[in-house]
Amino acid sequence: MSEGYNFAYLDEQTKRMIRRALLKAVAVPGHQIPFGAREMPLPYGWGTGGIQVTAAILGQSDTLKVIDQGADDTTNAVSIRRFFARTAGVATTTETARASVIQTRHRIPETTLRADQIIVYQVPQPEPLWRLEPSRAACRTMHALAEYGLMHVKLYEDIARYGQVAISYDYPVMVNDRHLMAPSPIPAFDNPKMDRMPALQLFGAGREKRIYAIPPYTSVRSLDFADHPFRPHRAPHACTLCGSRDSYLDEVLTDDRGGRIFVCSDTDYCATRQRKDAA
Amino acid sequence: MSDDTLLSARDLSLSFGTLRALDGVDVDLWPGEVLAIVGESGSGKSTLLNVLAGRLTPDQGHVFYRDPDGHLADLHAMSAPALRALHRSDWGFVQQDARAALRMGVSAGGNVGERLMAKGARHYGEIRAEAARWLEMVEIDPGRIDDLPRIFSGGMLQRLQIAATLVTHPRLVFMDEPTGGLDVSVQARLLDLIRRLVGQLGLAVVLVTHDIAVARLLAQRIMVMQRGRVVEAGLTDQVLDDPAHPYTQLLVSSVLQA
Numbered sequence: 001m002s003e004g005y006n007f008a009y010l011d012e013q014t015k016r017m018i019r020r021a022l023l024k025a026v027a028v029p030g031h032q033i034p035f036g037a038r039e040m041p042l043p044y045g046w047g048t049g050g051i052q053v054t055a056a057i058l059g060q061s062d063t064l065k066v067i068d069q070g071a072d073d074t075t076n077a078v079s080i081r082r083f084f085a086r087t088a089g090v091a092t093t094t095e096t097a098r099a100s101v102i103q104t105r106h107r108i109p110e111t112t113l114r115a116d117q118i119i120v121y122q123v124p125q126p127e128p129l130w131r132l133e134p135s136r137a138a139c140r141t142m143h144a145l146a147e148y149g150l151m152h153v154k155l156y157e158d159i160a161r162y163g164q165v166a167i168s169y170d171y172p173v174m175v176n177d178r179h180l181m182a183p184s185p186i187p188a189f190d191n192p193k194m195d196r197m198p199a200l201q202l203f204g205a206g207r208e209k210r211i212y213a214i215p216p217y218t219s220v221r222s223l224d225f226a227d228h229p230f231r232p233h234r235a236p237h238a239c240t241l242c243g244s245r246d247s248y249l250d251e252v253l254t255d256d257r258g259g260r261i262f263v264c265s266d267t268d269y270c271a272t273r274q275r276k277d278a279a
Numbered sequence: 280m281s282d283d284t285l286l287s288a289r290d291l292s293l294s295f296g297t298l299r300a301l302d303g304v305d306v307d308l309w310p311g312e313v314l315a316i317v318g319e320s321g322s323g324k325s326t327l328l329n330v331l332a333g334r335l336t337p338d339q340g341h342v343f344y345r346d347p348d349g350h351l352a353d354l355h356a357m358s359a360p361a362l363r364a365l366h367r368s369d370w371g372f373v374q375q376d377a378r379a380a381l382r383m384g385v386s387a388g389g390n391v392g393e394r395l396m397a398k399g400a401r402h403y404g405e406i407r408a409e410a411a412r413w414l415e416m417v418e419i420d421p422g423r424i425d426d427l428p429r430i431f432s433g434g435m436l437q438r439l440q441i442a443a444t445l446v447t448h449p450r451l452v453f454m455d456e457p458t459g460g461l462d463v464s465v466q467a468r469l470l471d472l473i474r475r476l477v478g479q480l481g482l483a484v485v486l487v488t489h490d491i492a493v494a495r496l497l498a499q500r501i502m503v504m505q506r507g508r509v510v511e512a513g514l515t516d517q518v519l520d521d522p523a524h525p526y527t528q529l530l531v532s533s534v535l536q537a
Contacts, residue, residue: 152396226402
């Protein structure tokens, strides 16, 4: 652990401020709580919101896992994991089942999360209505009055134009049948995992200075129409490495002659399955 | 006010600084009736419309609206959510500039369906069928349901706005210069359409216009405003054929006879 830094980098006052915002966020599921996001030693868009939330909830006995697009070994995940290993001295892991805190960008692990785990999402844009309503004041009024017809206009337009809802990630959800929420840019495939998840889900948006949360076992419904129900999309292949037909797949180009394979985006899930097969 | 008025306003006054935009105005509107408010620019007619629709709060006076259950509510004492709910379902607002009222980046069908979805419609097929039906009602080819309003003509835009407003079957529609800025032949067609729809649906309309001919064609009753005051009110034909107030006489005589 590096000398000269407070535990988990942030000073205690800042962590308290973030915890207060987190408590409010848990009390009103899906509602965005403003907080005074600090400058972090990495650029906006690389997970400053998620890091601040993780720093505020991390304890000495925690085990941290960080994933980026499902992978433990990408630059972003490695950097953030090392950051907390250095500034907090906490144990780190790549195994979903062993982690007590999981910070994620763009995925929810395939392994079902438990009640004693917390998942922290990095959020670039917390406002689900931002592409539809440019005024933040108007957005807040719509949230306050639960007027979400506009979001359905967007879904209507997609179906009219493309025959289906053309949102593949950051697919808007209704939390606790009250607040419209942006689930962060996870694939729509992961949306059903949020519904009544036993683990606490926290969302941090650093640049936009917003925190929101979904308490354990809260209903999370993806928006849809009665005659066009929500359908999570998955590439219709099996993982080349582990053969999984259930997990979310990444398409990987293998050469410049059109060769490509599909592999699990969740590296821990894939590796665990490969080890089982080998044994 | 009597037991069956839809909308009643008493003694409305509103000043912008030293300018008295409204000065002791009374309004009564009965279900299924078209009331025209005429007057020249700056006479306070648009201000009156905005006060009646709850968009502006008067310095003095009250506006009462009878909801479908028969309860009388003071508009400016209502909570913001209740007023917005009223605007979304029971009321409609047609403004002069259709481009400002419509979503130009959303298809015609989406624009008409917006109010349905805001009211809670969640069946794509039904929303689309209803939108197509309404496009036909306002004489827009239902085949253009997926076209963007951007490529519509001015008259079509105005008709689209009317469809998008009437789709939830409001009981009361506020219209602010609905035919303004359109050429004469398009205007005539639009007026025909509005008159037909108002009759078919039994709408109550508060219509603001500076065009006496529009008022004569659509309205049963008329109010003539000058400098924030109502100078003359009564049945349209009576007021326009036999104007009593000098200002009304001036208005009527200034219309070019074809």
